[in-house]
Amino acid sequence: MKVEGSQFVPKSKVDASNFVPKSKVAGSWDPNALTWTEHQFYFTSQSWGIKAVWEKVPGSDQPKFTFPLIITEVRPGSEAEQQGLRVRDEVMAVRPEGDAAYREVKRQDKDPRIVSSGKATSYVDDETCGILMRGGRCAIKIRRGEKTQRCECGSDEITEDERQGDLICLRCGVVLRGKVMSMSSEWRTFKDDESGHDPNRAGAADNPLLSSDGMSTMIGASGPVFGPVRNAADLQSGSAANLAKNQFKGSNQNADRAILDAFGHIERMCERLGLPRMIISAAQEMYKVVDEEQKKGKKVGRTVEATVCSVVYLACAEKKVPRTLKELCSVTTSTKKDIGKTFKHIEQLLGKKSGPTSAVDIIPRFSSHLQLSNDLERLxxxxxxxxxxxxxxxxxxSVAGAAIYMACLLAHGTPAAGGATLPSAKQISDATGAAEATIRQVYRDMHVRRHALLPAGTAAVVPGRIDSIPDH
Structure with missing residues (x-):
């Protein structure tokens, strides 16, 4: 151990000027070095829940995936997400059920259809494209690149000296970087605090949706043994407590507490509906605007719960992640009528027009719940x-449920079904929220025009099925 003044320096720490590896520059390193690892995944459901870039190629009946085959989306709640697949993983090989060996994902070269189209894009071979479009039971191999800090000596064993703020290579001892800023939480110590709390952290991050960005100073006082101080009655007696009470009554903490409760309600509702973080942020921003307008005397909603449901519904429509009113009613005590009235007021207040939700927007989500193949989803x-x-x-x-019901009847017993058991009208009703009788009634109206509704070439895919499907 070497002593420098009052600070200790680890023995393994060598200054870069005193250690120069052969043919290497002292202290040089690559902070973005990638380490590639291979992983295997096994799918049992019809729809895996992953997407990649694909294009329509002239002269080809099915779309073609671009090469290399990079995963661009992992659907929340899907089998792929549960197994740990990530965006930017590269699919290297596939093995359908029944095959003994993996099939390598190959680039398709010199395809006359691609050459004639004038595109320079490389595509995956037709055999692999067919396997991916069918879905079903399959195993895949992927390659994943992970960033690792690597020294020029080839070692990735790099440690941080938290006292000095240096990054040090444990193999050669070179100081790779000095005075590194710590991004961890700031810690404080209160030696004279006897309140029983544990005020170790410096506080929450800035929140622009709160007054003064959520930054405020509170006068400390001995409060309850358990839990935070929620109101002035929780504070005990004493001079410090009296100061704290006066500050509490005159501050804007009450207003922030009300909006924080609403923000927490939005987060819980979105979590129960399986919505992403961007919906939570958008809904909270809308609620902040509505809350400011309510303070000016404008009447928006009868209850806070109806207002929360309305901003979540509007945020879903704006971000193209639509949810039905029945789904919102299932996670709240507000009625569909109250949510509808409040939603109209908020639309006018914010100047936003969500427009009518289309059945096309919600079919992919229902197809995922019903584990339908990609071919059935597109149909x-x-x-x-x-x-x-x-x-x-x-x-x-109802239109979405009837369309899925017709597609399942057409594909029953054909390769388009992917070998899976297709859902019944009752199962489709449970997934979509529409009544089974309503789905059958809409299907009867669609059955009359079935030839006009089906895409060109459907007769070749499901031969003899168009005129033989039942009318109820």
């Missing part, structure tokens, strides 16, 4: 898009 979307002009006044959930 359902085409049927719904063609049927909506002929079904004025019908709720989009």
């Amino acid at each position: 359902s979307i085409h049927i719904a898009r063609a049927a909506e002009p002929f079904l004025p006044g019908r709720v989009y959930t």
Whole structure:
């Protein structure tokens, strides 16, 4: 151990000027070095829940994936997310059920259809594209690149000296970087605090949605043994407590507490609905604007809960992640009528127009819940898009359920079903929230125009099924 003044320096720490590896520059390193690792995943459901970039190629009936095959989206709650697949993973090989060996994902070269189209994009071979589009039971191998800090000597064993703020290579001892700023939490010590709390951290991060960005100074006082100080009655007697009471009554903490409770309600609702973080942020921003307008005397909603449901519904529509009113009612005590009235007021107040939700927007989510193949999902979307002009006044959930029901009847017992057991009308009703009788009624209206609703070439995919499907 070497002593420098009053500070200790580890023995393994060598100044870069005193240690120069052969043919290496002292202290040089690559902070963005990638370490590639291979992983295997096994899928049992019909829909895996992953997406990659694909394009329509002239002269080809099915779309083609671009090469290399990089995962661009992992659907929340899917089998892929549960197993740990990530965006930017590269699929290297696939093995469908029944095959003994993996098939390498290859680049398709010199395809006359691609050459004639004038595109320079490389595509995955047709055999692999067919396996990926069918889905079902399959195993895949992926390659994943992870960033690792690596020294020029080739070692990735790099440690941080927290006292000095230096990054040190444990193999060669070179100081790779000095005076590194610590991004960890700041800690404080209160030696004279006897309140029983544990005020170790410096506080929460700035929040622009709160007054003064959430930054405020509170006068400390001996409060309750358990839990934070929620109101002036929680504070005990004493001079410090009296000062704290006066500050508490005259501060804006009450207003912030009300909006924080609403923000917490929004987060809990979005978590129960499985919504991403961007919906929570958008809904909280909308609620902040509504709350400011309410303080000016404008009447928006009857209850805070109805207002929260309305901003979540509007945020979902704005971010193209639509949810139905029935789904919102399932996680709250507000009625559909109250949410609808409040939603109209908020739309006018914010100047936003969400527009009518289409059945096409919600079919992918329902197809994922029902574990339908990609072919069935695309067929359902085409049927719904063609049927909506002929079904004025019908709720989009009923149209979506009827389109999925027709697609399942068409694909029953054909390769388009992917070998899976297709859902019944009752199962479709449970997934979409529409009544089974309503789905069958909409299906009867669609059955009359079935030839106009189906895409070109459907007769070749499901031969003899168009005229033989039942009318109820």
